[in-house]
Amino acid sequence: FKLLYPSDISLDAKRKMIDAVWQGDNSVRSRVQENESMEKASEGLKKLIEDLGIPGVKLEVTKRKTAKDDSELDATAYQMVLSVAPTGGVSEIGRADETDEDGQQYEGVTFVQLFSRTDGDERNFESPKVQEGIRNRIETQRLSQNQSKVEQALLKRAAIVPEDLFAK
Incomplete structure (x- = not known):
């Protein structure tokens, strides 16, 4: 304009x-x-x-x-x-x-x-519905990042114990 x-x-x-x-x-x-x-x-x-x-x-x-x-x-x-x-x-x-x-x-x-590149020209960023969708996407992304960090930390601390050391 x-x-x-x-x-x-x-x-x-x-x-x-x-x-x-x-x-x-x-x-x-x-x-x-x-x-x-x-x-x-x-x-x-x-x-x-x-x-x-x-x-x-x-x-x-x-x-x-x-x-x-x-x-x-x-x-x-x-x-x-x-x-x-x-x-x-x-x-x-x-x-x-x-x-x-x-x-x-x-x-x-x-x-x-x-305008949003993904959702086309008609997307209204001020709309609460759109804001909620953006928030949900960010939260999901952060959750998956945190989950992989926790898994990596657990793997670092894990010890491999030979099976014959377990009491039968």
Whole structure:
């Protein structure tokens, strides 16, 4: 998601647009965190941009793409992915600066939404059910690691006693 606007617009207009992206329960970012699509969540911002009537404002809802590994992410997206919580979700808001072919300076804000690679695009990491599944997977993994550690420790302490030493 990226919102770009000419750098010479009024401070009040900038504040209104950034608040619509970031602040409050009805902002684009918080609606996306509640598992709404970016397109639907940004409809209110589009309306605000039309109402403000500022020429040159660009709102980009980029297409979803799957990154196989870090090498497929550009530097800014990579930094934003690092700011996503380990369980997934939506990144912090980042700064976006661009210059077009005519030399017009644009500034704005951007953020990325991260999806699970294993369960497909529709996974909502904030859902208690998903959190429980992740916790269960981690607990199972730790239990099996602990079990193998205990078995190894017991084998180290075990002594091999010849059978003829046992009383019959």
